[in-house]
Amino acid sequence: MAKQRREKWSSILLVVFLVIPAVIAVFPLAALTLASLKPSTELMRFGLNIYPQFELWSLNNYAYLFTDGSIYFRWFKNSIIISFFSTILALTFSSMVGYSLAMYRFRGQTIVLFLVLLIMMIPFEILMLPLFRMMIALGAVNTYTGVILPMIVHPLTIFFFRQFALGLPKDLMDAARIDGCTEYGIFFKIMVPLMKPAYGAMGILLALFSWNNFLWPLVVLRTTDMFTLPIGLAGLLSPYGNNYDVLIAGSVLTVLPIIIVFIFAQKYFISSLTAGAVKG
Structure with a gap:
């Protein structure tokens, strides 16, 4: 009792x-x-x-x-496009790099890993000027490409996928090679399904980072119709007037896409946190 x-x-x-x-x-x-x-x-x-x-x-x-003169939904559309492509491309390329660093042995591998860790330690503010000069040279200022391109290979995501891939069984790779599967086939058909928890966890974090990103879009984007939600909403506060009521209403709607993303990906997010906690 x-x-x-x-x-x-x-x-x-x-x-x-x-x-x-x-x-x-x-x-x-x-x-x-x-x-x-x-x-x-x-x-x-x-x-x-x-x-x-x-x-x-x-x-x-x-x-x-919702009025006709409001540009809010244009900002909403810009944020969705930039966040979607930034997240998808960053997951694709970063997972491939992290997987290769974990599963293959090649000359210069240690140097590549060292550079990834080094870039993780450098504040983004230091990299902004060379990145901006690069966007000018490419003619990508005030475009979606200018915002997305520097974000498609994320060092933290590379390191995360490398650590996750280290726990994957390499015997599956050998068995697939015996069956005649190519290296790309091994990655996309065998390893990608095994890395779903990692994709779910990093998908949420990358989407959240891209959706809330303020500094880099502020540097690259020039015209009001190209602004993302963080820049556009910040523009409602000025020395000539503060539209706090509209700012707060817009902020509430801004939260909804991230909540939806988390609801659909939370299963993979939780499983990635518990990966390796149970053996056998």
Whole structure:
């Protein structure tokens, strides 16, 4: 009886321990959502809070985003295009590089790995100037290509896939070679399905990074119609007026794609975190 009581209290304490961080994590999103339904005057008076105040709620802030003169959905479209292609290309090329560093032995392999680790330690701000000069030489300023191209081979992603691929069985490669499978066939038909957890985890992180990326698109993009959501929403705050109500409503809609990506990829994200925790 005493053991059952202890287990019951342990379960209660565990639930409380997990609920408190969850509430803290959800609080900013809840406050942001409620604030998007209120007029800007209330936001200036009371700031962000979670008091319902039903009499003040309206969809006027969201209606403004849907008006014909609003460029918000152009920014939304730009962010989706850039994030989609940046994520897909970074996963493809970075996984191939990481896989090759883990599964093959070739001259200069240690140097390549050292360079990958070195680039991980260099702040991106130091690399911006040479990257920008490169985009000018390629004529890629104020284009999707200029934003996407420097991000398609990500050093952190390469290192992550290398570490994940080190745990894959090399016997499968030998068996596939005996059956006449090419090296590309081994990678795409055998290894890629085994690396689904890694693709899911890094897909979420890369999509989140690309979606929230502010500095590099700000440097490359020039015209308002090419802005991404972080740049466009930041432009709503100026010395001549602050549209906090529209800014918050736009921010709420901006969160939705990342939530959708996480919902669909969370299974692979969790499995990648637990990979190697259980043997046998």
